[in-house]
Amino acid sequence: MGDDSEWMKLPIDQKCEHKVWKARLNGYEEALKLFQRIEDEKSPEWGKYLGLMKRFVTDSNAVAQLKGLEAALAFVENAHVAGKTTGEVVSGVVTKVFNQPKARAKELGADICLMYIEIEKAEVVQDELLKGLDNKNPKIVVACIETLRKALSEFGSKIVTLKPVVKILPKQFESREKAVRDEAKLLAVEIYKWIRDALRPPLQNINSVQLKELEEEWVKLPSSPPKQTRFLRSQQDLKAKFEQQQAQGGEPSDGEDEVETVAAVDPYELLEAVEILSKMPKDFYEKIEAKKWQERKEALEAVEALTKNPKLENGDYGDLTRALKKVVGKDANVMLVSMAAKCLAGLATGLRKKFGTYAGQVVPTILEKFKEKKPQVVQALQEAIDAIFLTTTLSNLSEDILSVMDNKNPSIKQQASLFLARSMRHCTQAALPKSVLKPFCAALIKQVNDSAPEVRDAAFEALGTAMKVVGEKAVNPFLTDLDKLKLDKIKESADKVELAGGKKGAGGGGGDKKPAAKAPPSAEVEVCEDLAAGVLPASCLQQLDSANWKERLASMEEFQRAVETMDKAAMPCQALVRMLAKKPGWKETNFQVMQMKLHIVALIAQRGQFSKTSASVVLDGLVDKVGDVKCGGNAKEGLTAIGEACSLPWTAEQVVSMAFAQKNPKNQAETLNWLANAMKEFGFAGINVKGFINNVKTALGATNPAVRTAAITLLGVMYLYMGAPLRMFFEDEKPALLSQIDAEFEKMQGQSPPAPIRFTRKSATEEEADDGEEQEEDEGGRGQDIMDLLPRTDISDKITSDLVSKIEDKNWKIRKEGLDEAAAIISDAKFITPNIGELPLALKGRLGDSNKILVQQTLTILQQLATAMGSGLKQHVKALGIPIITVLGDSKVNVRTAAMTTLQAWVEQTGMKEWLEGEDLSEELRRENPFLRQEVLGWLAEKLPTLRTVPGDLMLCVPLLYTCLEDRNGDVRKKAQDALPTFMMHLGYDKMTKATGKLKPASKDQVLAMLEKARAVMPAKPAAPAKAGGGKGSPPTPPEEPVPPPPSKDKDSNASKKPPSKGKAAAGTVSTHSHTAHWFTHSPTHTLCCCLSPVQGAAAKKPAAKNLKDEEDRSGPIFILTPNAKEQRIKEEKQLKILKWNFMTPRDEYVEQLKTQMSTCFAKWLQDELFHFDFQRHVKAIGVMIERLESEREATIGCLDLILKWFTLRFFDTNTTVLMKVLEYLKLLFAMLNRENYHLTEYEANSFAPYLILKVGESKDGVRKDVRAILTMLCKVYPASKVFPFLMDGTKSKNSKQRAECLEELGCLIEGYGMNVCQPTPAKSLKEIAVHIGDRDTSVRNAALNTVVAVYNVCGDQVYKLIGNLSEKDMSMLEERIKRSAKKAAAAPAKQSATERPQREHPANPNATFLRKPAQEDPNKLNQARQNAQLSESSHPSIPKEFQLDLDMIEMDQSRVCELPDLVQHKLDELLEPIMIPEPKMRSVSPHFDDLHNSTASTINFVISQVASGDINTSIQALAQIDEVLRQEDKAEVMSGHIDQFLIATFMQLRLIYSTHMADDRLDKKDIIKLYSCIIGNMLSLFSMESLAREASMGVLKDLMHGLITLMLDGRVEDIEDGQQLIRSVNLLVIRVLEKSDQTNMISALLVLLQDSLVTTAGPPMFSELVMKCLWRMIRFLPETINSINLDRILLDVHNFMKVFPKEKLKQLKSDVPHRTLKTLLHTLCKLTGAKILDHLSMIENRNESELEAHLRRVVKHSGNLSGFKSDRGNEKTGLRTEDRMSKAKVSDILSEIFKKIGSKENTKEGLTELYEYKQKYTDADLEPFLKNTSQFFQSYVERGLRMIESEREGKARIQTSECLVTCVSNNEELKPAVYYERLKILRQRQGLENTSRQRPPISSLLSSKPSVASSTDMLHSKLSQLKESRELYQQEHNAHSHSPTHAHTRSSSPAANLDDLKKRLERIKSNRQ
Secondary structure (H helix, E strand, C coil): CHHHHHHHCCCHHHHCCCCCHHHHHHHHHHHHHHHHHCCCCCCHHHHHHHHHHHHHHCCCCHHHHHHHHHHHHHHHHHCHHHHHHHHHHHHHHHHHHCCCCCHHHHHHHHHHHHHHHHCCCHHHHHHHHHHHCCCCCHHHHHHHHHHHHHHHHHHCCCCCCHHHHHHHHHHHHCCCCHHHHHHHHHHHHHHHHHHHHHHHHHHCCCCHHHHHHHHHHHHHCCCCCCCCCCCCHHHHHHHHHHHHHHHHCCCCCCHHHHHHHHHCCCHHHHCCCECCHHHCCCCHHHHCCCCCHHHHHHHHHHHHHHHCCCCECCCCCHHHHHHHHHHHHHCCCHHHHHHHHHHHHHHHHHHHHHHHHHHHHHHHHHHHHCCCCCHHHHHHHHHHHHHHHCCCCHHHHHHHHHHHHCCCCHHHHHHHHHHHHHHHHCCCCCCCCHHHHHHHHHHHHHHHCCCCHHHHHHHHHHHHHHHHHHCHHHHHHHHCCCCHHHHHHHHHHHHHCCCHHHCCCCCCCCCCHHHHHCCCCCCCHHHHHHHHHHHCCHHHHHHCCCCCHHHHHHHHHHHHHHHHHCCCCCCCHHHHHHHHHCCCHHHCCCHHHHHHHHHHHHHHHHHCCCCHHHHHHHHHHHHHHHCCCCCHHHHHHHHHHHHHHHCHHHHHHHHHHHHHHCCCHHHHHHHHHHHHHHHHHHCCCCCCHHHHHHHHHHHHCCCCHHHHHHHHHHHHHHHHHHCHHHHHHHCCCCHHHHHHHHHHHHHHCCCCCCCCCCCCHHHHCCCHHHHHHHHHHHHHCHHHHHHHHCCCECCHHHCCHHHHHHHCCCCHHHHHHHHHHHHHHHHHHCCECCCCCCHHHHHHHHHCCCCHHHHHHHHHHHHHHHHHHHHHHHHHHHHHHHHHHHHCCCCCHHHHHHHHHHHHHHHHHHCCHHHHCCCHHHHHHHCCCHHHHHHHHHHHHHHHHHCCCCCHHHHHHHHHHHHHHCCCCHHHHHHHHHHHHHHHHHHCHHHHHHHHHHCCHHHHHHHHHHHHHHHHCCCCCCCCCCCCCCECECCCCCCCCCCCCCCCCHHHHHHCCCCCCCCCHHHHCCCCCCCCHHHCCCCCCCCCCCCCCHHHHHHCCCCCHHHHHHHHHHCCCCECCCCCHHHHHHHHHHCCCCCCCCCCCCCHHHHHHHHHHHHCCECHHHHHHHCCCCHHHHHHHHHHHHHCCCCCHHHHHHCHHHHHHHHHHHCCCCCHHHHHHHHHHHHHHHHHHHHCCCCCCHHHHHCCHHHHHHHHHCCCHHHHHHHHHHHHHHHHHCCHHHHHHHHHHHCCCCCHHHHHHHHHHHHHHHHHHCHHHCCCCHHHHHHHHHHHHHCCCHHHHHHHHHHHHHHHHHHCCHHHHHHCCCCHHHHHHHHHHHHHHHHHHHHCCCCCCCCCCCCCCCCCCCCCCCCCCCCCCCHHHHHHHHHHHHHCCCCCCCCCHHHCCCHHHHHHCCCCCCCCCCCCCCCCHHHHCCCCCCCCCCCCCCCCHHHHHCHHHHHHHHHHHHHCCCCHHHHHHHHHHHHHHHHCHHHHHHHCCCHHHHHHHHHHHHHHHHHCHHHCCCCCHHHHHHHHHHHHHHHHHHHCCHHHHCCCCHHHHHHHHHHHHHHHCCHHHHHCCCHHHHHHHHHHHHHHHHHHCCHHHHHHHHHHHHHHHHHCCCCCHHHHHHHHHHHHHHHHHHHHHHHHCCHHHHHHHHHHHHHHCCHHHHHHCCCCHHHHHHHHHHHHHHHHHHHHHHHHCCCCCCHHHCCHHHHHHHHHHHCCCCCCCCCCCCCCCCCCCCCCCCCHHHHHHHHHHHHHHHHCCCCHHHHHHHHHHHHHHCCCCCCHHHHCCCCHHHHHHHHHHHHHHHHHHHHHHHHHHHHCCCCCCCCCCCCCHHHHHHHHHHHHHHCCCCCCCCCCCCHHHHCCCCCCCCCHHHHHHHHHHHHHHHHHHHHCHHHCCCCCHHHHHHHHCCCCCCHHHHHHHHHHHHHHHC
């Protein structure tokens, strides 16, 4: 029991994971109770069990597992977070529960799966169950199938996706296990319930016995569809409905649901697509062209078998379709024709919509082939064309069908009409708009009168079908010319028609009211007389045909009175007009009677229901009188009235044709004049130009000038409406006439058509509704309509197969020729019919051409095609349009631009519908091409808002749109966001939300958030355009008003009575920075605006009702003062009842919480504005807050925490306008708080200050400035010491601007408030600040330095203690800055009174420092202070501050005379007494002092100094910068002069890595490898340039080789990944260094290195071996390099080597290789130079010290017969030591070389030094010959120079003798104070202050015991000091002029500088001033 008691105490979750099963069992039991007890589904308690759920269900102990399953079920049911565990838990159930023997366990497992489905995780569960079907254990398979069946039975086929289940079903029927087969059968039965026969095709291949069994089961099932009985959490409304039905007992069948369920699954969807293109016979295309019909048959049989597959994989079927089309069209063998037709039918059925692309090419051929009589062929063709129709739309095929409707062959006409009838059955009303129906009806009406009965019958059937689909009302207007018999026959056909899918037609019977109103055309005169008699007085009728004109006139007057008083409904118009036409009718001879008659016609037309039939009775008479002088006016009045009654387009067509059927030119001219006028009055809408354009042409050719003039006037009016296209009709007219037409057009140029004043009455009444659509088409496509009227050329015969093969040729030049030809054909034809033969496929191929020029040419041709073809282009959208979209994915911008232009040109002609239908567009978006995606989405975002309706297929693009929202490419994401609202406006929010179901959870949340945003800015659908001539409503909104986008509620948008109709006013004003800016569609065609704000509302003079109310609301207070509300909020946050205001970016829950809190304290309208998605509302709201700031002070303070929180949210917006407004308010707010003496609470500051500090790093200066100002004000209302930590946090930001500004601000705080602001402690804060001195960003470094200087100004030297240890480089920068700040402070005029706090300046240059207080500290105490800081002992007396004058400054400043004070006399001698001087750091004077003004040099120096940095990243960056320079040959020479310095820095870094980094386990070794790679890369670049490589000096090469060899031997590197590779690179580098360096230096370096390695045995034994290998390599080069080598130096090095290692000592070494190496070297040299080698021992002082000479003589003697190479060495610079056997020639050579140097500007110093050394060596040397030809000045210059060098050397010599300084090979040289002391003496002496003459010390004492090799470290020291000075100069150019030697020396001497020297300088300054 002891054990039990242990686990009994554990918490539940730990028990559940315990290793003892009892403990787990107990845990599960308690967990179950707990889960049932927790009421809050979002309780944090659930989170503890998330990771344990899988263990609950997979417990190894069966008893515990059962309990675990129960607990898991409770968890899934109740926990909000359960969904996260779905995958792992269901997979656990499948593998570990379904195989259990206990039924209860399986039952629970299945329940858990179903519960997961209930909580919306159906997909994951289904995936896991389907995976389970692959398990080898049949128990698991059975349980999975059973669970799937249960899920389907309970949740239904909408939630359980059937496609994947049906896919795996056949496999289960093949299982060996009976249990699996039986379960599969049950599942099949369950699936059949839901989808019925759709299940048959997928199961057709299972065993026939099984299929039979299934059939039997299926028959038993009830016919009513099943119902969903269990519901998802999101379907609670359905659940309630279902329960209610259950409660009522009966199940009222819900018709809609049934339909939906049945239609839910399409069998096609359940099928797997088969790929057939690759399975086609390889020789198919050869065989199909074969001459033998049997071979062609074989080819077709193979394809037919493949096309029988019910579903085909998408692919390029263009070639196959073309081949089949050719067989159908051209093959003589009818059997093959029907086979090919079957193949086409199979393709169309298997590909469905994807075949639409090819439909346009095949249909004309099939229609033509219907001339074939054989029934089997006809049937095959019918099947094919029907299958093809289902892949496209009727409007796409309309052109093809219409083109064969007037074919001579009756079979073709009949079959075309029958096809039309069959097709229409599949159409809906929407698919048959008037624009499609009208031309079909016109063609069919012709066929109704055809001589062939079968053609007539087919036409009746087609018209009947049309009537059934769209209703009688829609068709009747097109059937007015048919007599009653025919109409009845059509109606009869309509009643017989069965529509596809049993849909109800829109029409049918019962629609004949209208025809009844119009009496049949054959209404007999008797009937008319009876009707007329009923409404007219008898006398009137009797006198109508009286012979007396007066009686006739009286009759007319009565007639007129009767008409005027008659009721409109009762007026029998047709009867009345027939009475008027009764004899004498229109032949009336009396003009008065005639005038009356015409007037009555007008009256009847105006007052009655005047039909076209009535019109046709009178029109002839009216036209006849139009030209009459007296009656013409009345005739025109009548015509106009008829135009109003029957529409102008119809009337105009009738009238013009009648006028031109007569011969009377007067009538013709007046008719045209009337028409011109009528057009202006009625507007141009709907006018069929085609109807009378030919008559106008006739008129233009008339002999009568009046007719011509009238025609031209009419054209002028038409031009107003049609514009330029009108001219195209007349281009072939005579030039004279054309110029008249042009002149008329010219007059009209710039005029706009007048607003219509008359309207067709019909449109105002009952036809309003159904005309809408047509009207829209007319409006939208007016330009196209005009284009449609143009005569078009059929160019299909010119598109020959030769041209097509040219376009597809392999040679691009021939392809280009083909394209040129095609372009020429199109441009010649101007306007073409849609039939362009094979051209589309050929051009499609060129859009993917590898030659981009051809792609662009093809795009140009397609643009040309668009203009030429007009709206006929629609049928080519699938074949040619979609490939244009593919081109949008091209990587070249110009190609993409061309493609977009083409696309826009096409859409202009075709409209958008064709593009959005089918899957093509979504397939394009599926391509993962960022260019394509952003172009297409941008295009859709522009086009969708202009559409009123879109095809449902747009939904297919939504999943891809969601993918694009998360695309890795930013532009794609932005375009997708822009497109989101435009998709939503058509598809609706709900559909789009539903579509997110398949996304991953993380993506789903993100997309839903975007959908919410998009919903807010969703544009309204464009309103239906105004009626023809009805104007466009009000004028557009003036663009000056920025209009906010709409709210989501429609009623608001309707409240605005002034929608900007075509306004571009919207998007234009929206700043792109706004976070909502994405959501604006910049579409010119409609605006997203409504609901103007109050200010704009007034301006826009909107109806004021709603707005006035708002205005009243807004006059009240904006903040509500609730006592203690703020305290309550603080309390809640402390108790964690609400979220603490602390985030990286604000999440929705924070915003919601703030909204809730604000609702009690803010005016409702203000809160709405503050949380509006449009940034302009924010700006307005802040404006109001600014206005009320003073008047509502108390309330503002009461809500201060909320106000500040809201402003923190604005800091995360990217919109600058808002940000500037925010900062403006904050400045005013803090000023007000300061005046009120308010102090921020900690709660307020914590939720505001950190976010304000984020903005201090903003890139815009204005913003930063404001934020700094606010920070300053913040310190007045909140303690600075508490602001300090916020700023410290700000310095940790990644944003360098923010770091810099925060550091500057810290400096200000310290300056203003002293050291007490530094929290938690000054030391801690300063250490953190000092870290930034090493920052990689200049501005941050400067800011950090300034801040530390500010501290220095406050607390002096203590700063060094506070900042702790800094790196060498950082410390030197700091010292420099402090020194300068002290100088500046000294220079600053002493105006600044002590009481004033020093104000901070904001200088422009980045190195800005503070204005300092006058110097009271001594900058020269620096070294001392550092010592103090380190040693904490102040034993050194401080230097008196009287000497703290900046002489450089004063010397330069010649401008003003200043009174110098008397200097205090001091005892100066004490200064010279030996005192303990602090050890200074060595700084030698830079030799290149003058070169350093050059900024490039100082930049390079700085970068090189960073190479040796201790920070790996800094070093890598510096190396990268140098590498960039080295890689560009033109830039590489700037490195010249810096090579040694760079190499020193490099091997110092190598040492650092070797000794420090490699040993540091915290560092990532990858970083070290990276650093090594950079170093080696740089070296390789450097040593590949010989000119630079040769600059490396011997000492540096020695150290470099040491570093590289050490690296090669470092075992630690080999162990790192990529280490081997690294070592190989080093190997390569060593070889490169050996080859490219100066050979003399290299050999010397290797010799010295070998000597060192043999002396110190501590190194690795391999080291010396590798050095020797290098030497051997050098020896191998000697024959080539001997002439360029300085033998004297090499022999000197060999001599030194042999001195240390005599022969005996060498032989004692373990290996004899060193001995052999040396011998080989000497032997090779002797062999190459012969006896002359003995002349090269000039540099060796004492030859007897080594055996070198003896050895050489021996070798020379042996090889006496070897001829020596002449070595020409005029370029020797060194051999300058005592030498006896020096030939005179050589002497003169050396001296002339030296004098050359002295004469050159650059090398003067070097020359003088060499001359001095030469004179030292050869005291008797005669310089006279060289000096005698030079000027006196030069001679004295040389003497003076030599004297200077002598005095310098003396000084050095003294030091060296007195201190016995020994220069070691590689030890760092340290200068003791004595050195400075000596230097001081020399300086005194030089200035004539000390005249003691001294003996020159012997030269030998200058040489140390060992020949010294200048170690590169010494050079490094000098370089570093150079660097410091260069930086100083770089930053302080004004000091650059005073470079006297004195100055230089003072600079580098010790603090105890030469006082006499100072005195002298002061004297000099005094005298200058006087």
